[in-house]
Amino acid sequence: MYNGQGCNLGKLTVLSEAKTFSISPENFSGERGNGGRATEGTGAFPARDLGVGWKVSPSVILKPNSEFTAAEIDGEGIIRHMWMTMDHQFWRSVLLKIYWDNEEKPAVYTPIGDFFCNGWCEPTLINSLAITVNPRGGFNSYFEMPFFKKAKIVFENLSSEEIYFYYQIDYALTKLAPDSLYFHAHWNRINPVPYKEDYTIIDNIKGRGHFVGVYMARQVNSNQWWGEGEIKLFIDGDEEYPTICGTGTEDYFGGAWNFEQPMGAYCPYSTAYQGFTPVYQPDGLYKANLRFSMYRWHINDPIAFEKKLKVTIQMLGWRSGGRYLPLQDDVATVAYWYQESPSNEQVQNATLDKMEVI
DSSP states (O other), rough: OOOOOOOOOOOOSSOOOOOOEEEEETTSOOTTTTOOOOOOSSSTTTTTTOHHHHTOOSSSOOOTTEEEEEEEEESEEEEEEEEEEEGGGGGGTEEEEEEEETSSSSEEEEEEHHTTTTSSOOOEEESSSEEEEEETTEEEEOOOOOOOOSEEEEEESSSSOEEEEEEEEEEOOOOOOOOOOEEEEEEEEEESSSSTTOEEEEEEEEEEEEEEEEEEEEEEOEEEEEEEEEEEEEEEESSSSSSSSSSSSSTTTTTGGGGGSTSSOOOOOESEEEEEEEEEOOOOSSSSHHHHEEEEOOSSOOEESEEEEEEOOOOHHHHHEEEEEEEEOOOEEEEEEEESSSSSOOOOOOHHHHSSOO
Protein backbone atom coordinates (compact mmCIF):
# COMPACT_ATOMS: atom_id res chain seq x y z
CA MET A 1 0.00 0.00 0.00
CA TYR A 2 1.12 3.57 -0.70
CA ASN A 3 2.91 5.04 2.35
CA GLY A 4 1.89 8.66 1.74
CA GLN A 5 5.42 9.82 0.94
CA GLY A 6 5.86 12.13 -2.05
CA CYS A 7 2.21 13.12 -2.00
CA ASN A 8 0.99 15.15 -4.98
CA LEU A 9 -2.11 15.64 -7.13
CA GLY A 10 -1.56 12.35 -8.93
CA LYS A 11 -1.42 10.41 -5.66
CA LEU A 12 -4.76 11.59 -4.28
CA THR A 13 -6.65 8.69 -5.84
CA VAL A 14 -4.40 6.08 -4.19
CA LEU A 15 -5.26 4.72 -0.75
CA SER A 16 -2.55 5.51 1.80
CA GLU A 17 -1.51 3.78 5.01
CA ALA A 18 -0.27 7.07 6.50
CA LYS A 19 -1.97 8.34 9.65
CA THR A 20 -2.51 12.11 9.73
CA PHE A 21 -1.96 14.40 12.74
CA SER A 22 -1.58 18.11 13.42
CA ILE A 23 0.05 20.12 16.22
CA SER A 24 -1.05 23.64 17.13
CA PRO A 25 -1.79 25.69 20.27
CA GLU A 26 -5.21 24.02 20.18
CA ASN A 27 -3.59 20.57 20.33
CA PHE A 28 -0.02 20.71 21.62
CA SER A 29 0.49 16.93 21.45
CA GLY A 30 -1.28 16.23 18.15
CA GLU A 31 -3.12 13.29 19.75
CA ARG A 32 -6.39 11.98 18.39
CA GLY A 33 -9.40 13.80 19.83
CA ASN A 34 -7.27 16.28 21.78
CA GLY A 35 -7.95 19.45 19.75
CA GLY A 36 -10.02 22.39 20.94
CA ARG A 37 -10.15 21.25 24.57
CA ALA A 38 -8.20 24.12 26.14
CA THR A 39 -9.57 25.94 29.18
CA GLU A 40 -6.73 28.50 29.25
CA GLY A 41 -4.92 30.39 26.53
CA THR A 42 -4.54 33.63 24.61
CA GLY A 43 -8.18 33.46 23.50
CA ALA A 44 -9.68 32.72 26.92
CA PHE A 45 -10.95 36.26 27.47
CA PRO A 46 -12.79 36.62 24.12
CA ALA A 47 -14.22 33.10 24.62
CA ARG A 48 -15.33 33.68 28.21
CA ASP A 49 -19.04 33.61 27.31
CA LEU A 50 -18.72 30.58 25.05
CA GLY A 51 -16.52 28.13 26.94
CA VAL A 52 -14.39 25.16 25.88
CA GLY A 53 -14.03 24.55 22.16
CA TRP A 54 -14.44 28.20 21.14
CA LYS A 55 -10.91 29.28 20.17
CA VAL A 56 -9.58 29.41 23.70
CA SER A 57 -5.96 28.73 22.72
CA PRO A 58 -5.20 29.89 19.14
CA SER A 59 -1.64 31.06 19.86
CA VAL A 60 1.21 31.06 22.34
CA ILE A 61 3.37 33.80 23.79
CA LEU A 62 7.08 33.43 23.08
CA LYS A 63 8.86 34.69 26.17
CA PRO A 64 11.85 37.05 25.75
CA ASN A 65 15.26 35.42 25.31
CA SER A 66 13.88 31.91 25.60
CA GLU A 67 13.04 28.77 23.64
CA PHE A 68 9.63 27.26 23.03
CA THR A 69 9.32 23.63 21.93
CA ALA A 70 6.34 23.54 19.60
CA ALA A 71 6.49 19.88 18.63
CA GLU A 72 8.07 16.63 19.74
CA ILE A 73 6.92 13.82 17.48
CA ASP A 74 8.00 10.26 18.26
CA GLY A 75 7.99 7.53 15.65
CA GLU A 76 8.53 7.35 11.89
CA GLY A 77 6.89 9.83 9.60
CA ILE A 78 6.87 13.02 7.55
CA ILE A 79 6.22 16.68 8.25
CA ARG A 80 4.16 17.70 5.25
CA HIS A 81 3.23 21.31 5.92
CA MET A 82 4.02 24.08 8.39
CA TRP A 83 2.06 27.32 8.80
CA MET A 84 2.93 30.15 11.16
CA THR A 85 2.59 33.88 11.65
CA MET A 86 3.48 36.71 14.01
CA ASP A 87 4.03 40.47 13.86
CA HIS A 88 6.38 41.19 10.96
CA GLN A 89 8.82 43.23 13.05
CA PHE A 90 9.94 39.98 14.74
CA TRP A 91 10.51 37.88 11.61
CA ARG A 92 14.26 38.05 12.07
CA SER A 93 14.16 37.93 15.87
CA VAL A 94 12.91 34.35 16.15
CA LEU A 95 14.93 31.28 15.12
CA LEU A 96 13.36 28.17 13.65
CA LYS A 97 15.29 25.08 14.80
CA ILE A 98 14.37 21.54 13.76
CA TYR A 99 16.08 18.42 15.13
CA TRP A 100 15.90 14.94 13.61
CA ASP A 101 16.19 11.60 15.43
CA ASN A 102 17.52 12.84 18.79
CA GLU A 103 20.41 14.81 17.28
CA GLU A 104 21.89 17.49 19.57
CA LYS A 105 22.32 20.03 16.78
CA PRO A 106 19.44 21.25 14.62
CA ALA A 107 19.30 20.36 10.94
CA VAL A 108 17.25 23.50 10.27
CA TYR A 109 18.68 26.68 11.74
CA THR A 110 17.42 29.99 10.39
CA PRO A 111 15.39 33.07 11.32
CA ILE A 112 11.74 32.46 10.50
CA GLY A 113 11.47 35.36 8.07
CA ASP A 114 14.44 34.25 5.98
CA PHE A 115 13.26 30.63 5.88
CA PHE A 116 10.00 31.87 4.36
CA CYS A 117 11.73 34.20 1.86
CA ASN A 118 10.95 37.34 3.89
CA GLY A 119 14.27 38.24 5.45
CA TRP A 120 13.77 41.99 5.40
CA CYS A 121 10.68 41.88 7.66
CA GLU A 122 8.57 43.69 5.07
CA PRO A 123 5.57 41.53 4.04
CA THR A 124 6.32 40.07 0.61
CA LEU A 125 3.97 37.62 -1.12
CA ILE A 126 5.49 34.34 -2.34
CA ASN A 127 3.71 31.92 -4.68
CA SER A 128 5.95 28.90 -5.19
CA LEU A 129 5.75 25.13 -4.85
CA ALA A 130 7.97 24.93 -1.76
CA ILE A 131 7.09 28.16 0.07
CA THR A 132 3.99 30.34 -0.03
CA VAL A 133 3.49 33.58 1.86
CA ASN A 134 -0.01 35.03 1.80
CA PRO A 135 -1.51 38.27 3.15
CA ARG A 136 -0.52 39.38 5.73
CA GLY A 137 2.42 37.25 6.71
CA GLY A 138 0.85 33.81 6.43
CA PHE A 139 3.98 31.61 6.18
CA ASN A 140 3.61 28.17 4.59
CA SER A 141 6.24 25.49 3.94
CA TYR A 142 5.53 22.46 1.74
CA PHE A 143 9.02 20.97 1.94
CA GLU A 144 8.55 17.30 2.78
CA MET A 145 10.56 16.46 5.92
CA PRO A 146 10.98 12.74 6.75
CA PHE A 147 12.18 11.42 10.12
CA PHE A 148 12.82 7.86 11.30
CA LYS A 149 12.75 8.19 15.09
CA LYS A 150 11.77 11.68 16.18
CA ALA A 151 11.12 15.25 15.05
CA LYS A 152 11.56 18.20 17.37
CA ILE A 153 10.66 21.78 16.40
CA VAL A 154 11.84 24.69 18.53
CA PHE A 155 11.33 28.45 18.22
CA GLU A 156 13.86 30.67 19.97
CA ASN A 157 12.92 34.29 20.70
CA LEU A 158 16.14 36.29 20.74
CA SER A 159 14.37 39.58 21.34
CA SER A 160 13.60 41.24 24.68
CA GLU A 161 9.86 41.35 23.97
CA GLU A 162 6.94 38.95 24.28
CA ILE A 163 5.66 37.76 20.90
CA TYR A 164 2.21 36.39 20.10
CA PHE A 165 2.89 33.41 17.87
CA TYR A 166 0.47 31.27 15.82
CA TYR A 167 1.47 27.96 14.21
CA GLN A 168 0.23 24.66 12.84
CA ILE A 169 2.41 21.65 11.98
CA ASP A 170 0.78 18.97 9.81
CA TYR A 171 2.43 15.56 9.70
CA ALA A 172 1.86 11.89 8.99
CA LEU A 173 3.15 8.77 10.74
CA THR A 174 4.04 6.06 8.23
CA LYS A 175 6.70 3.57 7.17
CA LEU A 176 9.28 5.51 5.16
CA ALA A 177 11.27 4.36 2.17
CA PRO A 178 14.64 3.21 3.60
CA ASP A 179 16.60 5.65 1.42
CA SER A 180 14.66 8.71 2.64
CA LEU A 181 16.80 11.82 3.20
CA TYR A 182 16.71 14.39 5.99
CA PHE A 183 15.79 18.01 5.26
CA HIS A 184 18.30 20.73 6.16
CA ALA A 185 18.31 24.54 6.01
CA HIS A 186 21.04 26.92 7.14
CA TRP A 187 21.15 30.72 7.39
CA ASN A 188 24.12 32.99 6.92
CA ARG A 189 24.64 36.75 6.84
CA ILE A 190 27.65 38.93 6.06
CA ASN A 191 27.39 42.72 6.30
CA PRO A 192 29.30 43.91 4.41
CA VAL A 193 30.84 41.23 2.20
CA PRO A 194 34.62 41.90 2.16
CA TYR A 195 36.04 43.51 -0.97
CA LYS A 196 36.95 41.00 -3.70
CA GLU A 197 35.60 38.04 -1.70
CA ASP A 198 32.82 35.70 -2.77
CA TYR A 199 29.87 35.33 -0.45
CA THR A 200 29.54 31.80 0.95
CA ILE A 201 25.98 30.49 0.88
CA ILE A 202 26.94 27.14 2.42
CA ASP A 203 30.15 25.21 3.02
CA ASN A 204 31.20 21.88 4.43
CA ILE A 205 28.11 19.84 3.57
CA LYS A 206 29.37 16.27 3.88
CA GLY A 207 27.92 12.96 2.76
CA ARG A 208 25.39 12.13 0.06
CA GLY A 209 22.33 14.11 -0.87
CA HIS A 210 21.05 16.88 -3.08
CA PHE A 211 20.88 20.65 -2.89
CA VAL A 212 17.38 22.04 -3.46
CA GLY A 213 17.39 25.81 -3.16
CA VAL A 214 18.56 29.25 -2.11
CA TYR A 215 16.87 32.31 -0.67
CA MET A 216 18.76 35.61 -0.72
CA ALA A 217 18.02 38.90 1.04
CA ARG A 218 20.33 41.55 -0.40
CA GLN A 219 20.96 45.22 0.29
CA VAL A 220 22.93 46.97 -2.43
CA ASN A 221 25.47 49.42 -1.00
CA SER A 222 26.51 51.06 -4.28
CA ASN A 223 25.08 52.62 -7.42
CA GLN A 224 24.69 51.02 -10.87
CA TRP A 225 23.66 47.43 -11.65
CA TRP A 226 24.63 44.96 -8.92
CA GLY A 227 23.82 41.48 -10.27
CA GLU A 228 26.75 40.36 -12.43
CA GLY A 229 28.07 37.90 -9.84
CA GLU A 230 28.12 34.21 -10.75
CA ILE A 231 26.93 31.40 -8.49
CA LYS A 232 29.40 28.55 -8.04
CA LEU A 233 28.68 25.01 -6.82
CA PHE A 234 31.77 23.05 -5.78
CA ILE A 235 30.77 19.38 -5.92
CA ASP A 236 32.71 16.52 -4.31
CA GLY A 237 36.33 16.91 -5.47
CA ASP A 238 36.12 20.51 -6.74
CA GLU A 239 38.71 22.82 -5.18
CA GLU A 240 39.68 26.08 -6.90
CA TYR A 241 37.15 25.83 -9.72
CA PRO A 242 33.53 24.60 -9.52
CA THR A 243 31.62 22.07 -11.60
CA ILE A 244 28.62 24.39 -11.91
CA CYS A 245 29.22 28.08 -12.61
CA GLY A 246 26.32 30.39 -13.43
CA THR A 247 26.32 33.39 -15.75
CA GLY A 248 24.99 36.08 -13.41
CA THR A 249 22.90 36.67 -10.31
CA GLU A 250 19.66 37.53 -12.10
CA ASP A 251 20.21 34.54 -14.41
CA TYR A 252 20.49 32.09 -11.50
CA PHE A 253 17.27 33.38 -9.95
CA GLY A 254 15.47 32.83 -13.26
CA GLY A 255 15.44 36.38 -14.60
CA ALA A 256 17.48 38.20 -17.23
CA TRP A 257 18.82 41.62 -18.21
CA ASN A 258 18.71 43.28 -14.77
CA PHE A 259 15.14 42.15 -14.02
CA GLU A 260 14.00 45.19 -16.06
CA GLN A 261 10.53 45.23 -17.61
CA PRO A 262 9.78 47.85 -18.77
CA MET A 263 13.26 49.27 -19.25
CA GLY A 264 14.33 51.34 -16.27
CA ALA A 265 12.10 49.55 -13.78
CA TYR A 266 12.44 46.35 -11.75
CA CYS A 267 9.75 43.77 -12.46
CA PRO A 268 8.80 41.57 -9.49
CA TYR A 269 7.71 37.97 -10.07
CA SER A 270 6.91 34.90 -7.98
CA THR A 271 6.68 31.56 -9.78
CA ALA A 272 6.78 27.87 -8.91
CA TYR A 273 10.59 27.73 -8.94
CA GLN A 274 12.00 31.28 -8.92
CA GLY A 275 11.09 34.71 -7.63
CA PHE A 276 12.40 38.26 -7.26
CA THR A 277 10.98 41.24 -5.36
CA PRO A 278 12.29 44.76 -4.69
CA VAL A 279 11.41 44.97 -0.99
CA TYR A 280 11.84 48.71 -0.82
CA GLN A 281 13.67 51.52 -2.54
CA PRO A 282 15.28 54.68 -1.11
CA ASP A 283 12.76 57.20 0.20
CA GLY A 284 15.08 60.19 0.51
CA LEU A 285 15.18 59.87 4.31
CA TYR A 286 15.90 56.75 6.40
CA LYS A 287 15.61 54.11 3.68
CA ALA A 288 18.90 54.83 1.95
CA ASN A 289 19.54 51.60 0.03
CA LEU A 290 17.84 49.24 -2.38
CA ARG A 291 16.77 45.94 -0.78
CA PHE A 292 15.71 42.80 -2.61
CA SER A 293 14.45 39.28 -1.94
CA MET A 294 14.92 36.39 -4.37
CA TYR A 295 14.60 32.61 -4.34
CA ARG A 296 15.52 29.67 -6.58
CA TRP A 297 14.24 26.10 -5.99
CA HIS A 298 16.02 23.10 -7.51
CA ILE A 299 12.92 20.91 -7.41
CA ASN A 300 13.04 19.41 -10.89
CA ASP A 301 16.82 19.91 -11.15
CA PRO A 302 18.31 19.01 -7.73
CA ILE A 303 22.11 19.28 -7.43
CA ALA A 304 23.37 15.82 -6.43
CA PHE A 305 26.53 15.36 -4.35
CA GLU A 306 28.21 12.21 -3.04
CA LYS A 307 30.94 13.52 -0.70
CA LYS A 308 30.63 17.24 -0.06
CA LEU A 309 29.24 20.51 -1.37
CA LYS A 310 30.09 24.19 -1.18
CA VAL A 311 28.02 27.01 -2.70
CA THR A 312 29.21 30.60 -3.20
CA ILE A 313 28.11 33.65 -5.16
CA GLN A 314 30.12 36.64 -6.35
CA MET A 315 29.28 40.21 -5.41
CA LEU A 316 29.81 42.01 -8.72
CA GLY A 317 28.62 45.21 -10.36
CA TRP A 318 29.96 47.78 -12.83
CA ARG A 319 32.47 50.63 -12.67
CA SER A 320 33.75 53.13 -15.22
CA GLY A 321 35.37 52.01 -18.44
CA GLY A 322 33.18 48.92 -18.78
CA ARG A 323 34.93 47.19 -15.88
CA TYR A 324 33.46 44.93 -13.22
CA LEU A 325 33.27 46.31 -9.66
CA PRO A 326 33.56 43.93 -6.67
CA LEU A 327 30.75 44.93 -4.30
CA GLN A 328 30.45 45.05 -0.52
CA ASP A 329 26.76 44.45 0.00
CA ASP A 330 24.71 43.30 2.99
CA VAL A 331 23.73 39.72 2.13
CA ALA A 332 21.78 37.04 4.00
CA THR A 333 20.90 33.63 2.58
CA VAL A 334 19.22 30.37 3.44
CA ALA A 335 20.52 27.17 1.83
CA TYR A 336 18.07 24.24 1.57
CA TRP A 337 19.15 20.64 0.97
CA TYR A 338 18.53 16.96 1.75
CA GLN A 339 21.19 14.49 2.90
CA GLU A 340 21.55 11.02 4.42
CA SER A 341 22.71 12.28 7.79
CA PRO A 342 20.36 13.99 10.27
CA SER A 343 23.24 16.09 11.67
CA ASN A 344 24.24 19.55 10.46
CA GLU A 345 27.87 20.55 10.93
CA GLN A 346 27.16 24.06 9.67
CA VAL A 347 25.26 25.24 12.75
CA GLN A 348 26.68 28.40 14.30
CA ASN A 349 25.46 30.70 17.02
CA ALA A 350 23.10 33.42 15.86
CA THR A 351 23.08 36.68 17.77
CA LEU A 352 20.41 39.32 17.59
CA ASP A 353 22.81 41.99 16.34
CA LYS A 354 23.59 39.76 13.34
CA MET A 355 19.90 39.07 12.74
CA GLU A 356 18.66 42.65 13.10
CA VAL A 357 17.34 44.36 10.00
CA ILE A 358 19.63 47.40 10.03
